[in-house]
Structures are given as C-alpha cells and as structure tokens.
Amino acid sequence: MIRSYKRFAAIAAAVLCSGSAFAQSNADRIIDYELANSRAYETLSHLTDNIGPRLSGSKNAGLAVTWTTKTLRDWGLNAQNQAVMVPHWVRGVEHGSLVSHNDQKIVLTALGGSIATPANGITADVIEVASYDELAKLGRAKIAGKIVFYNRAMDMQMVESGQAFAAYSEAVEFRSTGASHAAEYGAVASVIRSVASASLRTPHTGAMRYDEKQPKIPAAAMTTEDADLVHRLLAKGERVRLHLVLTPKTLPDVESANVIAEIRGSEHPDEVVLIGGHLDSWDLGTGAIDDGAGAVMVMETLRVLKELGIQPKRTIRGVLFMNEENGLRGGHKYFDTAAAREEVHKHIAAIETDAGAAPPVGFITTLEGAALSRMQIRARVLSRIAPIVFTSSKHTGADTSPLTDAGVPGFGLVPDPRHYFDFHHTPADTLDKIDPKALAQNTAALAALAYLIAEDGL
Numbered sequence: 001m002i003r004s005y006k007r008f009a010a011i012a013a014a015v016l017c018s019g020s021a022f023a024q025s026n027a028d029r030i031i032d033y034e035l036a037n038s039r040a041y042e043t044l045s046h047l048t049d050n051i052g053p054r055l056s057g058s059k060n061a062g063l064a065v066t067w068t069t070k071t072l073r074d075w076g077l078n079a080q081n082q083a084v085m086v087p088h089w090v091r092g093v094e095h096g097s098l099v100s101h102n103d104q105k106i107v108l109t110a111l112g113g114s115i116a117t118p119a120n121g122i123t124a125d126v127i128e129v130a131s132y133d134e135l136a137k138l139g140r141a142k143i144a145g146k147i148v149f150y151n152r153a154m155d156m157q158m159v160e161s162g163q164a165f166a167a168y169s170e171a172v173e174f175r176s177t178g179a180s181h182a183a184e185y186g187a188v189a190s191v192i193r194s195v196a197s198a199s200l201r202t203p204h205t206g207a208m209r210y211d212e213k214q215p216k217i218p219a220a221a222m223t224t225e226d227a228d229l230v231h232r233l234l235a236k237g238e239r240v241r242l243h244l245v246l247t248p249k250t251l252p253d254v255e256s257a258n259v260i261a262e263i264r265g266s267e268h269p270d271e272v273v274l275i276g277g278h279l280d281s282w283d284l285g286t287g288a289i290d291d292g293a294g295a296v297m298v299m300e301t302l303r304v305l306k307e308l309g310i311q312p313k314r315t316i317r318g319v320l321f322m323n324e325e326n327g328l329r330g331g332h333k334y335f336d337t338a339a340a341r342e343e344v345h346k347h348i349a350a351i352e353t354d355a356g357a358a359p360p361v362g363f364i365t366t367l368e369g370a371a372l373s374r375m376q377i378r379a380r381v382l383s384r385i386a387p388i389v390f391t392s393s394k395h396t397g398a399d400t401s402p403l404t405d406a407g408v409p410g411f412g413l414v415p416d417p418r419h420y421f422d423f424h425h426t427p428a429d430t431l432d433k434i435d436p437k438a439l440a441q442n443t444a445a446l447a448a449l450a451y452l453i454a455e456d457g458l
C-alpha cells in the first residue's frame with residue numbers, strides 16, 4: 001500500500017513537473033502536423049498581398065477584420081468580432097529637402113499621430129541633439145524657431161547579441177516623446193533618426209504622442225543615411241536648413257474590431273489560454289513581419305487544433321487585436337470587457353506573438369525561478385522544432401500587457417530578433433521577408449505551448 005502510494009506520488013510529481021504523457025504526445029502531433037501541412041504562409045500571403053497595409057481606421061483594416069472572420073468560420077471556428085473604436089490617422093504628402101545644400105532630398109516619413117506642417121511647409125535651421133539633457137542644456141535660446149534633430153542610433157552590439165528589443169526600447173523614446181520635449185523649448189518641428197538596425201534608405205515610422213501641456217509640432221523620422229548626412233554637414237560647422245512638408249490628418253475615430261475565435265475546453269471551458277497577435281499594421285509596408293505573421297500564427301493554431309480534433313481541458317482563445325500600433329485600443333477593449341465580466345483571472349496564461357517570424361529561439365515569460373525551470377522541462381517537446389529557451393521578462397507583449405499587469409502569467413514568442421528592426425515599420429515590411437518554414441516553426445511552437453498549458457494547466 002505504502003509502496004503503491006509512493007509510486008503514485010512519484011508519478012503525480014513527475015506529471016506536475018514535466019506534464020502528462022498524453023499532453024506531450026498530442027503536442028508532438030501538433031508539431032508534426034504543422035511542420036508538414038502549414039497553411040500559415042498561404043494565409044499571410046492573402047493578408048499582405050491581397051489586402052495590403054492595415055492601418056487602424058483604414059478601409060484595408062476593415063477588410064482584414066471581415067476576411068479573417070470569414071476565413072476562421074470557413075475553417076469551422078466560431079469567430080466573433082469585438083467592436084472597438086480606433087483612431088483614424090491618415091498620412092499625406094511627406095517631403096524633406098536641404099535648402100542650405102542644393103535642395104538635396106531628405107528621405108523621411110511622418111510619425112503616426114503627427115500634425116501637419118503649414119501647406120507650404122516649414123523651413124528652419126536644424127539643431128542636433130542625442131539626449132534630452134543636451135536639449136535642456138541648449139535651452140530655449142538655441143532651440144526656439146529650429147527643427148530639432150534627434151540623432152541616437154540603436155545600440156548595434158545589443159542588437160547583434162540578441163537584445164534587439166531592449167535596444168529598440170532605449171532608442172524609441174525620441175520617437176514617442178521627442179516632439180513635445182522639443183516644443184517645450186520653442187522648436188518648430190522635430191525629426192528623429194529612424195529607429196533601425198539596418199537601412200537601405202528606408203524610413204521607419206511608428207507612433208508618437210503629444211504632451212497636452214506643450215504646443216503640438218510636426219514630427220518625422222528620416223532614414224539613417226539621411227541622418228548621417230545631416231550629422232556630417234553639421235559636424236563640418238555648416239548651417240543646415242531643412243524644408244519640411246507633412247500633410248497628415250487625424251479624422252474622427254472609426255468603429256473596428258478585435259477578431260476572436262476559440263477551441264472550447266472539454267473540462268474547464270471557463271479557464272482560458274489566450275493567444276494573440278495584431279491585425280493592424282503601419283501603412284508604409286504590408287505588415288508581413290509586424291504583425292501579419294503573428295496574426296496568422298494565431299489563426300493557424302486554431303485551424304490545426306480543429307483539423308486534428310484536439311480539444312484541451314481548458315479553452316484556447318485566439319485574439320487578433322486591432323490598433324496595437326497607434327493606440328492599443330483593441331488590447332484595452334479586450335481587457336476591459338474581461339474585467340467587466342470578472343473574467344480576467346480566468347485567464348491562466350496570455351501568449352503574444354508580435355516579433356516577426358525569423359526562426360524561433362524561445363519565449364519570454366513572466367514566470368520566474370522554479371516555475372520558469374518547470375516550464376522549460378514541460379515544453380521539452382518543443383526542442384524538436386528548435387532549441388527553445390524560456391527567459392524571464394516583466395513585459396511579454398503590448399496587447400496582452402493589461403492582462404499581465406493584472407497578474408495573468410504572460411508569454412511572448414521570440415523569433416531570432418537580430419534583423420527584425422531592419423524592416424520594422426518600413427515600406428520594406430513585405431511578404432518576401434517571411435520564410436515559410438520559419439513561419440511554420442513559430443506556429444508549431446506557439447500551438448504546442450498553448451496546448452500544453454491548456455491541457456495540463458500552468
């Protein structure tokens with residue numbers, strides 16, 4: 001009796017630590033199926049090539065909601081739309097030239113949310129800074145009436161050592177808040193060096209926001225090549241004058257939607273493992289890496305589970321979030337709805353995929369210590385796809401951040417990040433940057449992890 005109890009306890013402990021054999025074998029099936037029969041690339045090809053750029057509020061973003069909803073339904077899934085009001089910012093004309101240097105063209109793009117310049121543009125001297133401290137030291141006397149040029153490059157050592165997202169977080173602050181900081185000292189516009197790990201003279205857009213206490217001034221990003229040009233001219237001690245024309249508009253908010261579909265759990269259907277990516281993209285490219293890839297990984301996970309007839313004990317809910325790029329309204333709408341229904345803590349995990357589709361290297365997760373080690377062991381079946389490593393991180397995704405901030409365990413899929421910011425938010429974010437095999441590997445990793453957690457719990 002004692003012996004058999006000990007044996008039972010040992011088996012129970014092994015299952016708790018390493019997951020059930022049943023779950024492991026189903027995860028194996030999911031991986032095998034996805035690696036051999038993936039339709040993720042085909043789905044992504046429609047989203048990017050047939051529908052195109054999907055900026056929030058645009059006609060294409062609406063088409064993407066309709067098409068993904070219909071496609072999921074065609075696959076036998078009960079897809080629903082969760083309505084959400086989103087910003088509607090429209091890029092206009094964008095033009096920059098150095099009037100001080102023979103009207104050489106400066107390749108630049110408006111930052112999302114920027115106001116327009118006057119119709120005939122702004123012409124002003126350019127003053128370069130690399131930090132807010134430098135800006136403050138120059139003060140109003142030097143800054144007033146000028147175009148502030150924030151020139152801080154991404155830390156390429158960090159990028160090359162796999163810390164590209166940390167390098168991005170560091171460099172992106174001037175894009176987010178640089179215009180208002182410059183306006184505080186009387187600047188007439190601000191232009192940043194694109195937040196980029198590589199460039200073929202492609203400007204990188206992205207969201208900016210105004211501090212309501214400061215005057216609003218136009219904000220743009222120039223390519224790293226153009227930033228280097230302006231820097232070299234200023235370093236020669238020359239006066240650099242830029243003519244800048246931007247004509248974006250902020251139109252009234254538009255109703256859009258998150259697209260939600262799920263595989264209901266067989267034993268605990270009210271307990272949810274959320275998998276999410278975002279359906280909207282910037283307008284310059286077709287949003288293949290950001291985040292068409294993530295959106296189709298979520299769709300494909302549901303398709304594969306349905307196709308294989310695998311129903312885990314807990315619900316796997318796929319969410320295609322709207323408006324991650326310039327507002328996060330979809331992420332907040334999802335959370336607020338869950339909170340109103342007191343369902344936030346029914347989410348046992350939130351897994352986000354918004355980092356492209358280079359070959360997978362692992363997951364970041366809010367799990368730490370023993371829970372992190374246990375996860376690494378439980379997910380050992382994923383090592384068949386690639387050497388998947390789980391690493392602790394406070395932030396595991398933007399759309400799921402309201403959930404993880406409320407204490408829901410978070411996961412973020414990490415494809416090799418070293419070239420992600422070469423293309424991120426540029427006209428070059430297009431389908432040709434996606435390797436179908438790596439996309440399937442990422443999908444297999446996402447699907448297997450979601451299934452293991454939904455079957456055996458966390």
Ligand SMILES: [Zn+2]
Nearest residue numbers: 290291324354
């Ligand atoms: Zn994204």
